[in-house]
Amino acid sequence: MSEPVTSADTENSTQTTQSTQSTERSTVSGETDERIQQSWLDYDFEGEPKLASKELDVHYGSDHALKGISMEIPKESVTALIGPSGCGKSTFLRCLNRMNDRIKAANVDGSVTLDGEEIYQDGVNLVELRKRVGMVFQAPNPFPKSIRDNIAYGPRKHGDIDTGLLARLSGRKDQKKEDEIVERSLKQAALWDEVKNRLDDNALGLSGGQQQRLCIARCLATDPEVILMDEPASALDPIATSKIEDLIADLAENYTVVVVTHNMQQAARISDQTAVFLTGGELVEYGDTDKIFESPESQRVEDYITGKFG
Numbered sequence: 397m398s399e400p401v402t403s404a405d406t407e408n409s410t411q412t413t414q415s416t417q418s419t420e421r422s423t424v425s426g427e428t429d430e431r432i433q434q435s436w437l438d439y440d441f442e443g444e445p446k447l448a449s450k451e452l453d454v455h456y457g458s459d460h461a462l463k464g465i466s467m468e469i470p471k472e473s474v475t476a477l478i479g480p481s482g483c484g485k486s487t488f489l490r491c492l493n494r495m496n497d498r499i500k501a502a503n504v505d506g507s508v509t510l511d512g513e514e515i516y517q518d519g520v521n522l523v524e525l526r527k528r529v530g531m532v533f534q535a536p537n538p539f540p541k542s543i544r545d546n547i548a549y550g551p552r553k554h555g556d557i558d559t560g561l562l563a564r565l566s567g568r569k570d571q572k573k574e575d576e577i578v579e580r581s582l583k584q585a586a587l588w589d590e591v592k593n594r595l596d597d598n599a600l601g602l603s604g605g606q607q608q609r610l611c612i613a614r615c616l617a618t619d620p621e622v623i624l625m626d627e628p629a630s631a632l633d634p635i636a637t638s639k640i641e642d643l644i645a646d647l648a649e650n651y652t653v654v655v656v657t658h659n660m661q662q663a664a665r666i667s668d669q670t671a672v673f674l675t676g677g678e679l680v681e682y683g684d685t686d687k688i689f690e691s692p693e694s695q696r697v698e699d700y701i702t703g704k705f706g
């Protein structure tokens with residue numbers, strides 16, 4: 397097991413030994429504060445982790461946004477990342493498919509592995525990585541193209557659908573493959589029945605909830621293994637939100653889903669495990685969702701989930 401890298405506060409020092417590796421005492425604002433150094437790498441689950449971060453630090457210039465995050469994410473499950481605004485949830489999510497590489501000020505140190513392979517090593521093909529680890533954003537962002545073109549865009553770009561001259565001239569076979577991918581992806585995203593008769597309409601004509609399911613279908617079309625979702629339902633009404641939540645539960649049967657949410661009830665409803673980040677970019681607690689919400693180890697986590705701050 398690797399070294400403890402993340403610290404967390406508790407007042408009730410009844411922590412299980414499962415994730416506690418050493419303790420030290422310090423005084424904060426005159427009050428006794430038990431600081432516990434913890435590694436969340438030993439969160440106990442069956443099988444190999446799909447993703448693992450080790451001692452992951454992110455700076456934006458001099459701003460230390462994530463501090464020594466170590467955790468393992470089980471495959472084919474839903475992992476929720478919760479915590480107050482600015483605690484680094486989105487930053488952590490973006491580390492999992494190297495989207496932070498696109499942010500000039502971002503400096504990432506530490507390790508992230510996908511199926512045991514380091515994604516921060518030289519020579520990693522970022523297009524291939526982001527095909528395996530897809531992403532869905534907060535605001536639905538369909539391309540201003542037809543529903544069909546939105547779904548087929550990725551597979552065409554990755555060469556899963558041949559768009560070369562020969563394919564275009566011989567036509568039918570390639571069209572059949574495209575039709576199959578479009579239908580499969582829309583069905584997986586629970587949108588097929590609503591759009592099957594208007595695949596050539598502009599995607600911007602769909603409702604917000606439909607657009608978000610289209611974006612999920614677009615992500616699924618390239619056959620990812622992991623789906624990262626950054627507050628995928630925060631812009632949607634309750635009915636559309638409930639459809640997205642049902643969809644996330646279904647997707648977890650075949651995909652590893654990591655979802656950032658501000659909504660704690662949503663995290664409790666949809667996730668198998670929950671990671672609680674708190675101000676300062678620390679991962680304070682990580683474990684089974686039921687345990688986190690019913691009997692967290694950390695007083696700070698309890699205060700956060702009971703609404704005392706955040």
Ligand SMILES: Nc1ncnc2c1ncn2[C@@H]1O[C@H](COP(=O)(O)OP(=O)(O)OP(=O)(O)O)[C@@H](O)[C@H]1O
Pocket residue numbers: 456459461479480481482483484485486487488499501658
């Ligand atoms: N592109 C960026 N450039 C500079 N600083 C950034 C950038 N993105 C995030 N930060 C900073 O990093 C810290 C963590 O931000 P992040 O967006 O990851 O938090 P979050 O928990 O997802 O917040 P929210 O819930 O409000 O979306 C914040 O202090 C934020 O200001």
